[in-house]
Amino acid sequence: MRIRIDRGRCQGAGQCALNAPELFDQSDDDGLVVVLDDRPPPALRHKARLAEQLCPNSVIRVLEAEDDG
Amino acid sequence: MSVASPTPFPAPLPTRRGCPFDPPDGYGELRRDRPISRLAFPDGKIGWLLTRYEDVRAVLEDVRFSSDRRHASSPVRAFPVRDGDPRIPGSLIGMDPPEHTRYRRLVTRWFTVRRMRGLAPRIERIVADHLDAMERTGPPVDLVEAFARPIPSLVICELLGVPYAERADFQRWTATLFRLDEPKESVYAARDALWDYMRSLVTVKRQLPDDALLSQLIHSEDPSAGLTNQELTGLGQLLLIAGHETTANMLALGTFALLCHPEQAHTLRTRPDLVDNAVEELLRYLTIVQFGVVRVAREDIEFAGVRILQGETVVASIAAANRDPERFADPDELDITRSAAHHIAFGHGVHQCLGQQLARMEMRAGYPALFQRFPSLRLAVPADQVPLRDDMFIYGVHRLPVTWQG
Numbered sequence: 001m002r003i004r005i006d007r008g009r010c011q012g013a014g015q016c017a018l019n020a021p022e023l024f025d026q027s028d029d030d031g032l033v034v035v036l037d038d039r040p041p042p043a044l045r046h047k048a049r050l051a052e053q054l055c056p057n058s059v060i061r062v063l064e065a066e067d068d069g
Numbered sequence: 070m071s072v073a074s075p076t077p078f079p080a081p082l083p084t085r086r087g088c089p090f091d092p093p094d095g096y097g098e099l100r101r102d103r104p105i106s107r108l109a110f111p112d113g114k115i116g117w118l119l120t121r122y123e124d125v126r127a128v129l130e131d132v133r134f135s136s137d138r139r140h141a142s143s144p145v146r147a148f149p150v151r152d153g154d155p156r157i158p159g160s161l162i163g164m165d166p167p168e169h170t171r172y173r174r175l176v177t178r179w180f181t182v183r184r185m186r187g188l189a190p191r192i193e194r195i196v197a198d199h200l201d202a203m204e205r206t207g208p209p210v211d212l213v214e215a216f217a218r219p220i221p222s223l224v225i226c227e228l229l230g231v232p233y234a235e236r237a238d239f240q241r242w243t244a245t246l247f248r249l250d251e252p253k254e255s256v257y258a259a260r261d262a263l264w265d266y267m268r269s270l271v272t273v274k275r276q277l278p279d280d281a282l283l284s285q286l287i288h289s290e291d292p293s294a295g296l297t298n299q300e301l302t303g304l305g306q307l308l309l310i311a312g313h314e315t316t317a318n319m320l321a322l323g324t325f326a327l328l329c330h331p332e333q334a335h336t337l338r339t340r341p342d343l344v345d346n347a348v349e350e351l352l353r354y355l356t357i358v359q360f361g362v363v364r365v366a367r368e369d370i371e372f373a374g375v376r377i378l379q380g381e382t383v384v385a386s387i388a389a390a391n392r393d394p395e396r397f398a399d400p401d402e403l404d405i406t407r408s409a410a411h412h413i414a415f416g417h418g419v420h421q422c423l424g425q426q427l428a429r430m431e432m433r434a435g436y437p438a439l440f441q442r443f444p445s446l447r448l449a450v451p452a453d454q455v456p457l458r459d460d461m462f463i464y465g466v467h468r469l470p471v472t473w474q475g
Contacts, residue, residue: 011170012177013421018429019410021182031177054410056421058130 003038003048004061015054020047024060033059079107079115082144082360082384089457089466090326090355091401096120096389105375108384110142116382117375118144118361120389122396122413124373125362128385129417131372134364135165136420141365142382145462149253159296159303162311166419172304175289175296176423179228179282185426188224192434195223200442208472209449216439217321217469218313221431225312228427229305230274230281239263243310247462267306271298282308308424315357316428318458318465320435323351325455325469327436328448330403337405338440347405348432353412354403356388359464362416387413443473 003023012031016024022044025034040048045062052060083095099106104121119125128134139156156163161172178184203215210216222240226233245251245259271283275298278284283305286296296304327334337347361384370377377383391412392400398407415422422428440446448455449470456467 011173011419011421012181013415013423014180014182014426015421017182018426026178026181026183028178028181028183030174031179031181050410056130056417057419 001040001042001045001048001065002063003035003040004063005033005035005059006061007032007059009057010059011057013056015056016051016060019054020044020051023048024051079109081109081111082118084145084360084459086457086459089452089455090322090329090403092356092359092386092388092392096386096392100389100393105373108144108382110144110382111146112142114142114382116142116384117377119383119385120393122390122393125385125387125390126413126417128364128372128383129362129413129420131370131418132166133367133370134383135367136163136169136364137165138163138363138365140380141363143363144384145360146249149256151257157303157307159300159305160307161304162307162420169419172300173419173423175286176282176304176308180423180426182426185430188228188427189430189434191227192220192224192430193438195220196434196438200438204442207475209470210472212324212469212471213317213321213466214468216435217324218317220320220435221316221428222313224427224431225309228282228312229308230279230283231270231305231309235266238266239309240313242266243314244461246310247314249460249462263306263310264302267309268298268302271301271305311422312424312427314463315424316431318357318463319351319355319428319432321469322355322357322465323432323436324439324471325448325452325466326351326355326403327440328446328471329452333403333405334440334446337437338444341437343405344433344437345429346408347436348429349409349412350403350405350407351432351436352414353391353397353409355464356391356412356414357464358414358416359388360384360462361386361388362420387416445474446471447473 010032012026014026016033017026023037023040025036027034048062052062083093085093087094100120104124106118108116108118110116119128159172161169199216199220203210222236223233242259242263245255274284274287278288364383366377366379366381368379391414394400415425449472455469458465458467
């Protein structure tokens, strides 16, 4: 599993940092998303998926292993 | 997905509530039978009303729908616009990218999850101070006056650098701006007064800066900032209004809902681990942005089986979406043990609430402390005598008389 982000779309709502703090944070400089772990362990799959679903600007994409390239 | 079949007969926005906590009657039928329906606006124009979760989310993240409401219809009253009124500079809520992006980027770092968590001790202190004052006064008290309104007002004043002593003025102007049946002239007067107040505050901050947000924006080292006094005034008044009015209503209406669902209040009091769930569920269940979010089609748009024409106004009902049974099981039940994280009470898309993490911190500090301090808290009047804010853009209660065993 791999996390990809499109930071240019981020508006800093903070849904990811709130709901999946193991994987996401916000920069002190601009408030936008920072990925802490772009290859999360399987135990955090549901949190990665939740962050993907809750992001109001479709910034986050969670790719399963076969898409990993 | 089923194909929407819009009604050929445009109807006005449903506004009559059967229950103080449920969206107005009629939304349930609309969502089931005509989730994309024709809407008749008070100005005589015809637009669209969306009531399904999936559609509401889709329209709010679709850049073909504009947030510039200068030419939009309002679902509940005509927007009072004077001839020659310029658009409010810096007021990003009515802007589209990339203009919106510029302003949002300047303030986003002030409202991050981490930064708002850092405010927790101060917010908890403010909550405790107001609970102390309630105890000293003794029952009964109006919870809006004693608790729900002052707490977020004080917090946003400290964050922005607005003198809290001047709250009576800006609270009164905000109430005037948000009241539906307010005469145009008094809306104009309140708008001018708020503008002049914030404009003079910006001048003060230029000369006597402090550590709070307004001063920091003015004296930012970021060369891309360079905001004019007009922009600072518009941005400052938006943050001030949004920062105190919304959370105040969630605190009061949320308390009213918990008092009418004593088993939920009991769970909140005895299960502190559920406080985050409770906050999200109250946001979902109550959705105080009661008349929906207004967008305007920039072009002709094929949307979920209908053709929306350029210039038509679309009302996305986030209150109806948050009660969509396809998204939330038993949506009309208040259940603070559920995970309601998918609610869109803060909106969706680029305009999703900038201050949402601040609002969450205020609620997670406020509700449990209130119910723990006063375990016997109850309404001091029958529930049907609590005056509801049906007449305001933001829903809530005008007063909430409560009592407890002293």
